[in-house]
Amino acid sequence: MIYAIASGKGGTGKTTITASLVSLWDTPVMAMDLDVEEPNLHLFLKPDINKINKAYIPVPEVDESKCTLCKACSELCQFKAITVMADTLLTFPEMCHGCGGCIEICPENALKETNRELGEICHGSAKETEFIMGKLRIGEAMSPPLMEQVKKNLKREARPEDVIIDAPPGVSCPAVSAVIDADCIVLVTEPTPFGLHDFKLAWEAFSPFGKPMGAVINRAGIGDDSVQLFCRQNGIPIWAEIPYDRTIAEAYSQGEIVVQSVKTLRTTFESLMDKMRAAVSEVSHA
Amino acid sequence: MHEIVIISGKGGAGKTTITGAFAQLAENSILCDLDVDAPDLHLLMDPEHLLESEFRSGNEAIIDPDRCTNCGICADLCRFDAIEQTDDGFQVAPFRCEGCKVCVEFCPAHAIDFPERHCGEWYFSKTRFGTMIHAQLFPGQENSGRLVTLLRQEARKVAEAQGSNIILCDGAPGIGCPVISSLAGTTLAVLVTEPTPSGMHDLERVAELCGFFKTKVAVLINKWDINTEFTEKIEAYCKDKGFTVLCRFPYDRAMTDSMINKQVITEYENGPLKKTLKKAWADTLALLEDL
Numbered sequence: 029m030i031y032a033i034a035s036g037k038g039g040t041g042k043t044t045i046t047a048s049l050v051s052l053w054d055t056p057v058m059a060m061d062l063d064v065e066e067p068n069l070h071l072f073l074k075p076d077i078n079k080i081n082k083a084y085i086p087v088p089e090v091d092e093s094k095c096t097l098c099k100a101c102s103e104l105c106q107f108k109a110i111t112v113m114a115d116t117l118l119t120f121p122e123m124c125h126g127c128g129g130c131i132e133i134c135p136e137n138a139l140k141e142t143n144r145e146l147g148e149i150c151h152g153s154a155k156e157t158e159f160i161m162g163k164l165r166i167g168e169a170m171s172p173p174l175m176e177q178v179k180k181n182l183k184r185e186a187r188p189e190d191v192i193i194d195a196p197p198g199v200s201c202p203a204v205s206a207v208i209d210a211d212c213i214v215l216v217t218e219p220t221p222f223g224l225h226d227f228k229l230a231w232e233a234f235s236p237f238g239k240p241m242g243a244v245i246n247r248a249g250i251g252d253d254s255v256q257l258f259c260r261q262n263g264i265p266i267w268a269e270i271p272y273d274r275t276i277a278e279a280y281s282q283g284e285i286v287v288q289s290v291k292t293l294r295t296t297f298e299s300l301m302d303k304m305r306a307a308v309s310e311v312s313h314a
Numbered sequence: 315m316h317e318i319v320i321i322s323g324k325g326g327a328g329k330t331t332i333t334g335a336f337a338q339l340a341e342n343s344i345l346c347d348l349d350v351d352a353p354d355l356h357l358l359m360d361p362e363h364l365l366e367s368e369f370r371s372g373n374e375a376i377i378d379p380d381r382c383t384n385c386g387i388c389a390d391l392c393r394f395d396a397i398e399q400t401d402d403g404f405q406v407a408p409f410r411c412e413g414c415k416v417c418v419e420f421c422p423a424h425a426i427d428f429p430e431r432h433c434g435e436w437y438f439s440k441t442r443f444g445t446m447i448h449a450q451l452f453p454g455q456e457n458s459g460r461l462v463t464l465l466r467q468e469a470r471k472v473a474e475a476q477g478s479n480i481i482l483c484d485g486a487p488g489i490g491c492p493v494i495s496s497l498a499g500t501t502l503a504v505l506v507t508e509p510t511p512s513g514m515h516d517l518e519r520v521a522e523l524c525g526f527f528k529t530k531v532a533v534l535i536n537k538w539d540i541n542t543e544f545t546e547k548i549e550a551y552c553k554d555k556g557f558t559v560l561c562r563f564p565y566d567r568a569m570t571d572s573m574i575n576k577q578v579i580t581e582y583e584n585g586p587l588k589k590t591l592k593k594a595w596a597d598t599l600a601l602l603e604d605l
Contacts, residue, residue: 036352038325038487043512065488066323066519071511106372106415127393127414166522169459169491197325197487198351204409204454221573222330222354229352233453251570274540277565281510281541 029308030182030191032210034234036226038197040216041246041270044280046194047072048287048297049304050157056188057157062178062206063196064147064162064171072285075152075159083162083177084143085126085170090117094138101130101139126173146174158188171202182209199226199233207234212308213241214267214300220251227255231264240307242267244300265307268300315473316501316602317466317481319348319529323516325487327506328536331569332591333484334358334578337443339595343480345441346469347448348496350434350461355484358578361439361446369434369449369464371457372413375406381425388417388426409454433457436465438472445472458486459495466496480602489523497527501605504560504598508537509544517548521555531557532601534594538562558601560594563587 033046046069050059061069070077088101088110095117102111109123110130121144131139147164162178164171182191195206207213213234217227227243234241243259248269259266270276270293279289287297320333333355337345347355375396377388382403389397389404396410397417406417406426418426433456436449447469451458469481483500486492497503503524507517517533524531533552538545545562552559564587572582580588 037354038327038352040326065490065493066325066512066516068324068512068515071515104415104419106413125412125414127412127416128391129414129416129419132391132416133419164490166489166519167494167526169494171488171490199453200351200451200458201409201454201456202488202490203351208409220570221357221576225354225357226352229453250567252574277537277540281508281544283511 029189029212030193030210031212031214031304032193032195032207033214033216034195034203034207034230035197035216036199036230037217037223040218040223042216043068043072043194044286045214045216045244045246046192047285048293049301050192051285051288052297052301053190053192055190057190057192058188059154059157059159059192060178060181061161061194062175063194064164064174064178065196067161067163069194070159070161071283073154073157073159075154077150077152079151081149083146083149083174085124085146085173086128086141087121087124087126087144088119088130088139089142090119091138091140092117094136096136098135100133100135104129104133122169125170146170149178171196172205175202175205179209199229204233208237210239212304213239214244214304215241216244216246217255218247218250219245219253219255221254223251224254224258228258231262240311242303242307245269247272265303267303268296270296315470315479315481317483317499318502318504318598319483319485319496319500320504320506321485321493321496321520322487322506323489323520324507324512327508327513328569329506330354330358330484331579332504332506332534333482335580335591336482336595336598338578338580339592340480340482342444342478343482344444344469344473344476344478345446346465346481346483347446348462348465348483348492349486350449350451350458350465350492351486353448353450356448358573358576359441359443359446360576361437361441361448363437363439365438367436368432369436369461370430371433371460372431373415373428374408374411374413374431375417376427376429377404377406378425378427379403381423383423383425385422388421391416391420434461436461438468444478445476447472459491462492462495489520493520493523497524497529500527500529502598502601503529503531505531505533506536507533507548509535509541509548514544514548514551521557530601530605532560532598533557534560534563536563537565539564558597560597561590563590
């Protein structure tokens, strides 16, 4: 089963919760960091990285000797990545989305594929756990194509039975790309006005996918009870409440996995794990 | 005219809290929320929308089943796996469609429509701290970079019309599309961080991105007292890179309490926290003078 740990607002504790769940999981599991812009899971799981692959997106390259400046490519391109200026065909590889349309439409076969680097895919292991992380090249604007390549590991034969995904914040295309293949979504939030607002956005964004979804309220006690109220009104199950406690914040700041350092959290996380599994099995038996 | 963008790489570092405080301290600035995906600044500003506009950008492919001959060429050509064969024929999955037009162009039956996408709304608003330009992208939408660019253009127009020389922008988390769009041509990036492994890691990545745009960088360390050793590490890193550290800001419940009161922190607290931020703002202005 694939579990995505997501949140509308950043900094609510996705990585903390992912790392803790991975460390407690008692069946084979793969940890996947899909927050490719700012991946942090490795800072806590501290995996041994044994393979780093570069990831690329195909972009066009012009053979000027064949180009007749017919503009079929530039008229098709929706991303202003290829254009005719005076008597030269120019490409802007950083604008290219890799759709391949220009190459397909060129009547002279004057375009061929070359690559733009998106970033890296790092493979490793943390104790028994397989670890995979996407890391966007700094300066690269497009995270979803890199995420797609990391996600190919979800379809791999002989992957661990379960996968826990650390998703990027927000509700736009990268966040959707991280949760769309999951069997269950855990929405992490905090009980503050910002937390509630972004939780609502995430709930609205992900509800149409019809996947089992539950809330984890992190830093419970710091704000008000508006998130709990919203959950009750909308029938969203609260799978865990993690109290605000300075020792948790300090353990996190040391790069520790909080469920391992703060013993009182163990039952909370074990019950969260049970609820996630139960939510998925309810659906598959329905 | 100076554009200041407050970003952090890592989410939840305190960007919006700091933007709110600076908005009060700046007096005559134009506010702009560039986190168009999950905006929060309006929760502190209580903006009155004077003007509401649709944000349309890009297009999406829609297959007309009446014209479709089920040849499957579109699905073969689509690089985004956005076209699925279902019991009702070929269909485009809107969340996967990149809007590249390849399927539209090569469909022999001309069965694919390509309407414009309505991706969100943007607002011109009045707040107690002046004009605010902000937006809300619809869930799952792309083109956040284009929306960020549009908001910045509008903010500049307003600043010129109102004779304001500072635009204060609350940025998005991460280092991708919306953040890149908020950096080109920006005068100063204030990077909010926290003394944790994630805070430091993400600070380094976003600072490197600022370097590509030659944007001047200043750093504000939030919740500095959670891990004083790490705070010193961040300060040493900043010193090494030549980044000004604007202030060490402590962990304080006032941050959440002010939010619940719909106030910026410097309205809610008139003591040591305000004093710290006042000095940070004065130092920010001093950095602008050098530019």
